[in-house]
Amino acid sequence: MSAERPRKDYRKDKQIKIHQPDADKVDKFNPSNxxxxxxxxxxxxxxxxxxxxxxxxxxxxxxxxxxxxxxxxxxxxxxxxxxxxxxxxxxxxxxxxxxxxxxxxxxxxxxxxxxxxxxxxxxxxxxxxxxxxxxxxxxxxxxxxxxxxxxxxxxxxxxxxxxxxxxxxxxxxxxxxxxxxxxxxxxxxxxxxxxxxxxxxxxxxxxxxxxxxxxxxxxxxxxxxxxxxxxxxxxxxxxMFDKNTFIVGYDTQRGESRGPRSRKADPKELGLGDCIDCDLCVQVCPTGIDIRNGLQYECINCGSCIDACDQTMERMGYDKGLISYTTENKLEGKHEHVVRPKLVGYGITMVVMCGVFMLALFHVDPVRLDILRDRNQLYRETDAGLVENTYTLKILNKTEQAQQYHFSANGLTDYQWIGPKTIKVDAGKVYTLPISIAVDPYDLKLPITKFNIKVIEENKNKDVEVEQETRFFGP
Structure with a gap:
């Protein structure tokens, strides 16, 4: 089946009759088609x-x-x-x-x-x-x-x-x-x-x-x-598109008015462009659109219509490129701008984020330390007159081998560590370690003292240190 409808000749201000293919009548928005x-x-x-x-x-x-x-x-x-x-x-x-x-x-x-x-x-x-x-x-x-x-x-x-x-x-x-x-x-x-x-x-x-x-x-x-x-x-x-974005585009000035003709016929004498209206560009399109209708969001830039059109142009003895990867500015005969602010902005942002990502990647700690304070009691006084705080340490071994870890506290003077100071954690496991730290109250200058608990991974190549801040409560 074929139908007739008027199309405007973009080179001449007149209406002409040309062949309208079946594919143009298909409702591409209807999923049943x-x-x-x-x-x-x-x-x-x-x-x-x-x-x-x-x-x-x-x-x-x-x-x-x-x-x-x-x-x-x-x-x-x-x-x-x-x-x-x-x-x-x-x-x-x-x-x-x-x-x-x-x-x-x-x-x-x-x-x-x-x-x-x-x-x-x-x-x-x-x-x-x-x-x-x-x-x-x-x-x-x-x-x-x-x-x-x-x-x-x-x-x-x-x-x-x-x-x-x-x-x-x-x-x-x-x-x-x-x-x-x-x-x-x-x-x-x-x-x-x-x-x-x-x-x-x-x-x-x-x-x-x-x-x-x-x-x-x-x-x-x-x-x-x-x-x-x-x-x-x-x-x-x-x-993200602009007039300098490369798209699959149809050269309207060269192709219109479209219509069938023999290979030996001169399209200029017939008042036709290079498009012979073979409909192959529509038949090879995976989304079923007609690229000759202009830029459409359904186009996935696969280039199938370019290959189909180039084969037709070659058989007809015409120059290839009636449908090609091009820009709207080029189709309109304007100057193309490859470098433009939006493109540069995206590029700079991507490079900066890649740098930050690589920096963070190479500084990923192979061990993680989390400190949980005892929330039932801020502190208690021991029989020896010391002030004691209780903590729960969670140590995550993020490596593929078992590791040995050593603990210390920085920021407290003359403290007593009550609990193991060296442990071994299997690969990929979390070790929960309850400990207490006791300090002479005369060494505490403030009711709340900030200090760090440090965990050291004893490695053959180098020691890895991770510190976590916590607080010591006193009278």
Missing amino acids: QIYVRAVEGMWTTLRRRMGWIAMLGFMLLPWIPYGDRQAVYFNLAEQKFHIFGLTIWPQDLTLLAALLMIAAFGLFFVTTYLGRVWCGYTCPQTVWTFIFIWFEEKLEGSRNKRIKLDKMPWSFNKLWRKTAKHSAWLSFSLLTSMTFMSYFVPTTEIYTEVFTLQASGLIYFWVLFFMFATYGNAGWMREIMCIHMCPYARFQSA
Whole structure:
């Protein structure tokens, strides 16, 4: 089916009639309208596939990398420890994780301001997994036209086995994705062994099935609905865009007025631009938009329409680049500004935060000391006439080996330490140590004296010291 509607010729002030493709009539905001993505080859498609493979293989293989007696990346929620190769992050160090997420956010802002939504088009898991599922679709159901025809056909053995094979492949890959994701929280060999031998707990089976069907629904059924209706990034990206941001853009001045013609025909004699209205740019778009309608928030900058258009231009003998990565200023014939205040601001903020993060990372103490005072009694007087305060020390060994710690008090004169002054704490354990400190009341100048309790980790390489301030109460 085709329809006719007037389009304005941007080079001549007149109304002309041109072909209107079916894709323009599809309501892309209606989730019930299925988009059949056409396969395309080209430079940007190849780049996207390779980056997708890198991202997917990194996700799949990372849990299998060993590091000592555990896997290299392991988020142990039960013991509240996050292992990333030689780094162990405890709940007390989650400010580092928050800082890392902030760095990632400003990095995304910087890249978006400069290159548009390349994150969505090349590395977003939704996009990567969607194209993997489309690949299964093409291999089992055929090309775009064959898939459309197959869906319109009545049910038969051919349609049944193709649909069954496709959904089986989707569910199998979703299960692999779910198991891989769970491997970051449960030891890899343990989860695969227990799940497939039916020895896993009900909680693990619940999360495996949950993430499996979430992947199956997102990449198999929802696809562009996630990008158009649910992704918050698509909504606030316009705050980072400006007229110098690189976008996938259609050269209206060169392409309009669009219309079909033979290869030998001279478009100027026909009063046409370079766009032959083949509709391939719409057919290859994973979100089903027509890039010729201008900048749209649904565009994920994947470059598929660029590859499709370049192939058409090459077949027609025209110059490539009718659709390209460009800027609004360039399309309007204005000067481009690569360096601009917003981009510089994002860059400086990201560099500063990276520096602060690295500084904090290299100064993470391998031991943590928390001091709790006895709240039932401020102080008591001993039979020897000394003033005694009671404390509870909590020592967390944040290393992977057992450590020996020695305690002392700084800021009190001639004190008595009542309790062990040297202890040994196993790796990753918290040791609770009740102690008392007694002082002669004649040595106390004030009713409340501030002092520090110091813990020293006796290490072969160097001694690590951590101090915590507390208070001593007297008469």
